[in-house]
Structures are given as structure tokens and as C-alpha cells.
Amino acid sequence: MKRFTRWRLSLLLVIMAFILSGCGEPYLSSLRPAGEVAKKQFHLMLLSTAIMVLVILVVTTLFVIVLIRFRRKDDRIPEQVEGSHKLEVIWTVIPIILILILALPTVKATLALGNMSGMEDEDAVVVNVRASLYWWEFEYPNEGIVTSQELVVPTDEKIFFNLTASDVKHSFWVPALGGTLDTNTDNVNTFWLQIDSDAAEEAGNLFYGKCAELCGPSHALMDSKVRAVSRDEYDRWIKGMKAAKEPQKPETALAKKGEEIFNEKGCISCHAVTSANSTIEAARIGPNLTDFGERAYVVGILQNNKEELKKWLKNPESVKPANKMTGTYEELTEEELDALAEYLLSLKVTE
Amino acid sequence: MNSYAQKRGFLATLWDYLTTVDHKKIAILYLVAGGFFFVLGGIEALLIRVQLAVPNNDFMSADMFNQVMTMHGTTMIFLAAMPLLFALMNAVLPLQIGARDVAFPFINALGFWLFLFGGIFLNLSWFLGGAPDAGWTSYASLSLASEGKRIDFYTLGLQISGFGTLMAGINFIVTIINMRTTGMTYMRMPMFTWTTFVACSLILFAFPPLTISIFFLIFDRLFGAQFFNVDMGGNTIIWEHLFWIFGHPEVYILVLPAFGIFSEVISTFSRKRLFGYASMVFATVLIGFLGFMVWAHHMFTTGLGPIANAIFAVATMAIAVPTGIKIFNWLLTMWGGSIKLTTPMLYAVAFIPSFVIGGVTGIMNAASVADYQYHDTYFVVGHFHYVILGGVVFAVLAGLHFYWPKMFGTMLNETLGKITFWLFLIGFHLTFFVQHFLGLMGMPRRTFTFLEGQGLETGNYISSIGSVLMAVASVILVINIIITSVKNKKVGNDPWGDGRTLEWSISSPPPYYNFKQLPLVRSIDAYWHEKMEGRKEMPPAEPLGDIHMPNPSFIPFMISFGLFIAAFGAMYRPDYSWGLPVLIGGLVITFGSMLVRSLKDDLGTYIKKEELDDDKGVKA
Amino acid sequence: MQIQEKMTFETWPAVPEKETLEGRNKFLGFWLFLGGETVLFATLFATYLALKDKVPGPDHPLAQDLYSMPLVFVMTMLLLTSSLTSVYAIYHMKNFNFKKMRFWFIITVLLGLGFLGCEIYEFNHYVHDYNHTFSSSAFGSAFYTLVGFHGAHVIFGLCWITALVVRNWRRGLSLYNAPKFYVASLYWHFIDVVWVFIFSVVYLMGMVG
Amino acid sequence: MVKEEIQTNNGVNVQYRRKRNKREMRHQLISFLLMIFLTLVAFFVVGYGDFSVWFVIPFILILASVQVGFQLYYFMHMSNKGHEAPALFIYSAVLVAFVTILAFITIIWI
Ligand code: HEA
Ligand code: HEA
């Protein structure tokens, strides 16, 4: 009997997993878990859903029977039953058991995900996430480098995170990789993620992250990206970034002109084009652009090509309402835009 | 001449309502004001759904969306759901326990006016520089960063209406403890009375933390305090804790009275006494108790650490047990009964599966690790609309249809009522069921738009269609109310025919003194008991005598008005020199009115026994 | 009308504050209100404890630098004694002795004023000699809000008792005002209860560190 | 209203009541003295005693609680009958208060 229920339960789990994983995109949906953390969470979601479906079925069955059998047919007065101890005990005990079945794995998983051991190791991949209105900064303290908007990490390894916010509260969430954790203004929160290489491949090596805490008008558009690559490729990227301690020399004339504009118009006062994390956080007002040319998206939401980049530079407000770049520089002419775009797109650290 | 008379009649009625301390009239005031705010909040909900119907929509700006979304949540919770429940409590609770009045008629009126002025203040923000835009939770870092006066409207408005709620709560607790008629023991009280009792106790303990946290925010924004300013040593997590120490009990403040209404409706239309009455009472108290131990489940992702998360996860799950007891008791009440599917009963019946779906998604949220994936997504939006609409709004609609004859002496149209019900039910499930999946698929809540090509289009579109159905249903309800009021066909004491509790033993609407002689209660479901014994009326518990009634008073209005003025002063004080005098002036009005109240003896009036004997002398 | 009936000691009931229904309601309602106040002050205490000594820089005074034992001791004694005098007042109320009740309430008010004076001196001292203000740090905000809320209760209580005494100066005791006096004295005791925790948690604990 | 008739007291009763009130007043006085004593102890322990913080803090909190007990039960008459509902609500409030404070000193980090 017991084996039978368990068997049925696991069948239910399998069916549900099958149905649910049809939902959403592999790079975004929490129903398509792409790593250990997300999988742990997904299993708990499945277990709880199974219990809940069971509860709903029981209640609905009773409900339907009652509604069919006991509709008023005549004017008879039914017996005024006071209650039933036996029944009351049953429907107190069974939910308690169901709750326990859910509570134990929950506690276990909570403690497991809270376990940050390994973070202190010298070769651990540690990332400091700093959220600002409406962009993300990723600092690699062990490597001494900074990047923005797109996080680059190796697959099949634990990645440890320190999260904080510089202005208001945000929340760092990459659904396919794991649940959200708030970036507070008061403290540093920690968690870890891990990405499976085959899942990464299915998702095109690029996972979509969202800001999950209301932070102002452009909260909806405060997307981040996680580029999950193999260890080799990651090392290559790190090497490239580390090498970019000096501004890169633009090659074409247009790009050169772009660089000049970039410096003259004051862009440089907010945006670094070198990767070192030597400036203090408060002075890093805008995203670091060292490897901008390699990013898939501009400000997390526009395809990174000349067209879209120019759209952003021309009028950031139309892309992200209330962003902190609008109105901080003189209006740009079409030529200036061209030059800037050329320059920015040429910023790359790997070949 | 004729119109002059009419006008005078109107003014007299207006004055009557402005000064009334009669719980039945206060009920009507709550109903009208709460209904207005429900429509307002509903329209805001529709705007949200229009904006989100298609990706990259530019129907509203991002800034506007945040205001609409914030005001929708705030309005619905504080200005619609709670007042509508207070309306029903005021309308029937004193009748249910066989009382002539509430314990503090004056404070009852004061509670209403405070709520109304708070609500008006909050909504004036739309015309004075923009509405609050930091979500109904108004988390501190964002609400400090918000520019202009928006958040100040939120804090000051909620503070005023919060005082009103607290007073209403104390009033009902005392009424229930002290004003029960002879024989109405605790374990004979109708379920709605019990749930009101527990809900009001929750109000008593949950509103002070809200009051304090709002004070902190007011002080920070307007008076230079540093509670939430991290640079000065402040801590924004304090706001989160205080808000949720209030906020979680708040959801049970909403749902417990709803449970009470369903208990009444289900047992009435099943013609059976409530199954497991004692365990229902026990479960209600237990839910209230546990409600204070679980607030941090809204903060699983704040970073409190795994131990705290685990403790609060398990504590939260425990609430499934008492709630389950209630669900099964309702089912067993219907089991073996003689069920008549009137409009109120339809809502009560539909409530059961709808609320269970919402409740079990609540338990899913409670699994902390899984909640890391649900938190601040549309999954949570789905969860709480299921419990709030399936629980609270259905209860208000059920109660409205059920008690309409008792409040106004005429029945709402059943056919229209059923049409409303079906449209609302379908619209509700259509709107919110898909939202769970949207959340799981990666859609955060409080987003003014979503991008194309991320798999979120279909779900949002369906959801928007559903909300239109709910709107249509609401419009039909309004039409129903208008038609019914125009026809105004009078009904007798017990229009549903199956009334069980004391309120059905007196005329509809009841005379202003409620009971000529206080009834003697000899059993649970007292009126049903007497009916079964073949009597038409309740036996009296006292000889016919003079009846003491409180005097009407304009002071509650003035006290509330003073705070309303003072709030403007407080808000504009940092920018304009007239702010401070206005602040002081408002407070003088308030405290002056309070002083007048306490110095002027108010002994009330007596209705003479002779007047009661001769029924003509007493107008209902 | 019974409620205004002229009473004598013989007809004065043993529990005058609960003799009428209005009195019973007021009595219970007020206790409930005190329950709410308990939670209200608890949140203030909790916040104070969380923000204690949270200051932006080393030049800001901390709890240990500020508080002084003698002043707090005097304040405590004033308030404790005023609690006793209001008990005396209620004792005489029960014995239907209006004049004595009035006397003890006046003493209570005077003691309360003394307490208030000390508090004003204290705040003034912190602001001017230490630059510890409402806005200077989160610690300052939490401190002044907690102690200030208590102070505001003292002020309200003083106004309330004074108003009652003045209003009934000539009228004497009746079943109409007995519950009012009783409830006002409950309020005063509650103020004292809060102070006991303030001097223990804020001042004494602040001094030990 | 239901129960508004006034109990008149005969002479015996009056004497008895005077006595009883007096006795009660004596209790009040004693509890006042105890409260003063507890206060003195608390101030002494902090001001002149040389104890570890781990002893002092719980100790003065206990003293404060005892003293508040006196206030509630004697000064505020919670020991008299007819105080069931007030006691219920005050204790519930204390519970909520306790949980709140506990949370604020454990899981509010900085
Ligand atoms: C009326 C309102 C109401 C009600 C009744 C509830 C009821 C419950 N809620 Fe909900 N909740 C809200 C209103 C409500 N909630 C709101 C408004 C929010 C969002 C606030 C915001 O962020 O804006 C929220 C958010 C919310 C969260 C935070 C999610 C997040 O932001 O990450 C959580 C987490 O635990 C939660 C849990 C629960 C639980 C466990 C219950 C339980 O009480 C449910 C119990 C009921 C049942 C379980 C069903 C019946 C039981 C049985 C049939 C027995 C058998 C069942 C089992 C064995 C499981 N709720
Ligand atoms: C009692 C509480 C309550 C109720 C009843 C509702 C009812 C509804 N809610 Fe609400 N909702 C909340 C409480 C409630 N909500 C809260 C607390 C939030 C969180 C806010 C935050 O994040 O801060 C929220 C958030 C919220 C969101 C998420 C916003 C976001 O995160 O960005 C959405 C989106 O779909 C939504 C939709 C709806 C809809 C469609 C209804 C519908 O059921 C409404 C149905 C009613 C009507 C449609 C009335 C219509 C009446 C008329 C049309 C009459 C017309 C007459 C004339 C014009 C004369 N709500």
C-alpha cells in the first residue's frame, strides 16, 4: 500500500515535471533549471505542487459530491449534526503529515543553499554584485577586475556571490540558475550558483536575469545577463580583462574620433574603459565599458548593434525612463553618434 | 416649493449621516465609501491590465504605472476590503449578539471618519503632484528616494485611516465582550461574531507596529530623522520587519471575517448547524495566534540567514492545519444538508475550491527555498489574488447579497446576482490562474512592461481578458443595486426563510434601537432554535422598559477633519512657511474637539417605554 | 437619571468605575488600548535596541557617553512616587472622598511636571553639550523617538488629569465621572510601567554598554 | 440597560468596605516600597557594583519585570476579580512584544 502511494507520487512528479518544463524559455524560466541551485529549488517546487494538487483533488472531490448529492429537493429539515471527533482528528492529522513531508526537505534545502563553505578558497570564483539604478556591476575581487551588465562565469563550478546595492534596494534574480536574493543598501548578502554546461548550451550560453525588487520606473527594464562559458573560455576572458589595464587603442579613424568624443563629452567621468577595480565604488557611476563590444545587449535590453546603441546614446530616456544617464551630456549629433558607436563596439578584450 | 422641500430633506439626511452614531447607519457609510474605493481600485487594476495586455505597451508611462500599481494595492487593502468588512460587521454584529448598540457609538463614528479622511487624503495625491509610487509595501530605501510629496501622501493618509481602524477594532472587541444579551455565551456566539472578535484582536496588536513604522518614515522624510538612512547609521530592514509584523496579520484580519460570513451563509443555506463549531472557534483563534509568528516569510530573500528562514518556513506551513480544519468543517456542514444555491451561497460554494488553490500556493510560498524563485514574481501576485478575491471579495459579495435585505429592507435581484457571480468567477480564474505560470516563467511583479519574445505574451493577454470580465460583473452588480433601490420592494424579518441567528428575528431594516426587549438566547443558532420549537419570535430577556440611546455628534467629523488639515501642514512644512501654522491649527481642531467631547457631559437620551408600546411613536 | 444621581458614601458602590455599562465598556476598552500601547512601545524599544549606538562617525556620542545616573534616578523616583499618589487618589475615590482624591491627583500632576522638567533639561543638555540630536544619527532618532513618545504620553496624561480635576472641581464624584478618573489613573500607571523599562533598558543597560 | 441598579450598602457593609479598602491600600504601600527597593538595587548594581555585563543585563531586566508585575497587579488592580479579559489581552500583547523585540535583537543585522 505504502509502496503504491509512493509510486503514484513519483509518477505524478514525473508527469508534472514534464508538463511544467514545457513552460517558458530555457534561458529565463525557473521551470527549466540549469544548475544545482535551481534544480534543488525546482524539486521542492515539484514536491510541493504534488502535495498541493493532492489536497486540491481531495477537496474538490468532496466538494463535487456534496454539491451533487445534497441539493435541496424538498422542504425537509436535515439533522443538525454537531460534529465528529473522529473526522476532526483525521483532518487535523493528515495535513500535519503532509506538512511534515514538505517541511523536512525545505529545511534541508534551506540549510544546504545557505552553506557558503568554499568561498574563502583562493581559486574560488567570487563575484561582488553591486546593483544601481538600473544597471549591474560585477566585480571579481580575486582577479581585481570589474565588468558590468553581463556576468561571465565558468560552467560546472560553484560561483560565490556577494550582493549589495548602492542606491535603493534591488534583487538579483536569474530564474534559470536559481532564486532571487536581495541586494540591500545596508549589508552584503551571500549566495552561490552553479551552472550545468549542457543546460547552458541549450540556452545559448546566455541566461537572462531580472531585478526582482521594485526600484523605480525602470525596474521592469533592469535586466542582467549571465554568459556561462567553459572554464577555458572563462580563463581567456579573465586574461583579456586583466590585460586591459590601459584604455584600448582604437583602430579605425572613426573609432578614434569616437574615443575623443567619449573623453570630451564627459562620458569618461562615469564610464571606465579599463577593467581594474582600483577606483572606489562610489566613483563608478556608470557601467564599466571595457568589454562592451562583446556584450549581447545594450543596457540589458537592446540588441547590441550600431542601430540600437545609437538609439540609446541619442535618447536614453526613451529606452529606460528615469535612468541616471539622461541629460548628463550635451546632445550628440548624428556624426558623433556614429563615431561613439564605432568606438564603443570596438571595445573587446578577447579575440 | 416642492424642490425646496426635497432639498431640505436632502440636507437633513446629510446632516443625519454626518453626525450619526447609529451602527446601522455607520454600516451604510462604510459600505458606500468602501464600495467607492473598490471601484476606484478596480479601475486602477484595469489600467494595470490594459498596460500589460501586450508587450512593450506604451499606454502608460513607467512612472504612471508605478503610481497606479501602488495605489491599486493600497486602496484595495486599506480603503476597500477592510471598510467593506467593517460595513458588514457594523450592520449585523450588534444584532447577532442581541445588543442595542455597540460599546462605543461615538468612537465607532470616529473610526469611520478617520478612515474616510485618510482615504481622501491619500487619493488627493493624484491631483497634487503624483500618487505614491513605491508599492503598497513602501520599502524604505525606495520610499526615501522617491521625490516630491508622493510617499508623504501614503504615510500621512494611512496613518489617519490606521487610527480609525484601530478604534473600530477596540470598539468591536468591547462590544462582543460586554454587550452580549442574556444567554449569549461565548460558545453560542455566531461564527461571524467569533471571527470578528479574533480579527479585531489582530487589529489591536498589528496596527501599532504599522503606526510606528509609518511614524519613522514620516519623521525621516519630513522631520530629519535617520531611521532608514544607512549613511547615518540607519537600517532599512527595520521597515521591512515592522511592515510585515503588521502586514501578515493584516491578511488574516481580512480573511477571518470572510470566513465568518461564509460560515453563516453555508449553514443557513444548508439548513444545518455549523459542523464542528468548537473546532471552528479553536481554529480561528489558532490562526490568529500563528499569524503573529510568521511575518518573515515575506522576507525570505532579504538575507536573514538560513536558520531564520527555516524557522519561519515551518511556522508558516503550520497555518495549513487550522485552515484545513475550517475547510473540511464547511464541507461537512453541507454534507447531509439541504443546499439551496442562492447568490450568497454560490459565492460561498465557489469560495471553497478557489480559496484552497490560493491557500496551497501560500504553502508553496512558505517552502523558503522554493520561494526564492517565487518571491516578487507574478506567482505571488497569483497567490494573493486567489486568497483575497476567492476569500475576501467573494465574502464581501456574499455578505452583501445576504445582508442587503437586513440593511435596506429589500432583496437584490437574484438573476442579476447570479449573472454577476458567474462572470466574476470566470473572470477571476482567467485573470489569476495564468499569473502563477507567468511568475514561474520569469516575470517579476511590479513591472510596467515586459519584453517581446520571452514567452510571456499569451499569459498576460489571457489575464487581461479575465479582468474585463470582472469589470463587467461589477458593473452588473451596480446596475442590480440601482434597480433594486428604485423598486424598493419591502421584505419581512427573515427574507431568506432559513435565518438562524438573532438578526433575522427582527424587522428589516431593524428599528434604530434594534430590540424592543433584549432577546433571551437559549441555544446556539438561537432564532433557528425558537423556530424549530414553533415560536415566531425570540423570548424576551427583560421587561419592556426605557431604552437608553446615545446622542448624535458632529465631533467625530471634526476630530478627523483636524487631522486631515494637520496632515497637509506636516507635509508642506519643509517647503512653505504656512505649513507649520496649518499643522498646529489642524491639531488644535482635533485636540480641541476631543476636549469638548470630554468636558461636555453626554448622557444620551431615553426612549420612553410608552413610546415603544405604541408602535406609531417609533419610526424605524 | 441614575447615572447623575447624587451619591453618598452609603450609596456609593464598591466598584464605582464598573457600576454602569458605560463604565464597564470604558474600563475594558481602555485596557485593550493599553494592550495596543504595549505593542506600540515594544516596537519602539525593539527599534531602539537595533539602532543603539549606530552613528555615522567616531565623533558622535554613544549611549555610554551620554547618560548620567543621578538625573535618571531623580526622574525615576518622581515618576514612581507619582504612581503611588495616583493610587491614593483612587483609594479615596473608592471611599467617596472627592476632596482627598482631588488633592492626590494634584500631587500626581505636580510630580509629573517635575519629571517633565527633568526630561526637558536632559534633552536640552544632550543637544547643546553633546550635539546629540534627532537628526544627528540613527541612534539619536531612535533615542528621542522612544523617550519622546513616552514624554508625549506624560504630557497627554497631565493634560487629561488636569482637565478632569478642573472640570469636576465643584461637581464632585458621580457614577458618570468615576470611570473617567479610574481610567486616567490606569493611564498614568501605564506611563510608569513604560518608564520602568526605559530606565532599565535605555539608561541602565546603556551605561553598562 | 441590563444591570444598572445601584447596590445600596447598609452600615455593616460600609464599615467592612472601609476596612477592606484600607487593607488594600496597605498592600499598595508595601508594593511601592518594594518597587523603590528594586529600583535602588538596579541602580546600585549598575552604578557601584562590579559585575559582568552578562549578569547585569538579565538581572536588571528581571528586576524591571518584577516591578512591572507589581504595577500591574497592585497599582492597576489586575489582582482584583473582573480582570480576566484585560489579563488575556495584556498577556497577548506581551507575547507579541516579546517576539518583536527578540526578532529585532537577533535577525536585524548590520
Ligand atoms: C487574505 C489574504 C491572504 C491569505 C489568507 C493568505 C494566506 C497564506 N499566505 Fe499569503 N499573501 C497575501 C495574502 C494572503 N495570504 C498577500 C497580500 C501577499 C503578498 C504581499 C506582498 O508582497 O505584496 C502574500 C504573500 C505570501 C507569502 C510571501 C511570498 C513572497 O513574497 O515571496 C507567503 C510565504 O510564505 C504566503 C503564505 C501564505 C500562507 C502559508 C497562507 C495560509 O494561511 C494558507 C492556508 C490555507 C490552506 C493551506 C488551504 C486550506 C487547507 C487545507 C485544505 C488543508 C490541507 C492543506 C495542506 C496539507 C497544504 N503569502
Ligand atoms: C483587496 C485586495 C485586492 C483586490 C480586490 C484586487 C483586485 C484586482 N487586482 Fe490586485 N493587487 C492587490 C490587492 C488587490 N487586488 C495588492 C495588495 C497588490 C500589490 C500591489 C503592490 O505590488 O504594491 C495588487 C497587485 C495587482 C497586480 C500586479 C501589479 C504589479 O505587480 O505590477 C495586478 C496585475 O494584474 C492586479 C490585478 C487585479 C485585478 C485585475 C483585480 C480585479 O479583481 C479587480 C476587479 C474589480 C473591478 C474591475 C472593479 C470594476 C468596477 C467598475 C469597472 C465599475 C465601473 C463603473 C464606472 C466606470 C462608473 N493587482
Ligand code: CUA
Ligand atoms: Cu532594480 Cu528593480
Ligand SMILES: [Cu+2]
Ligand atoms: Cu504573509
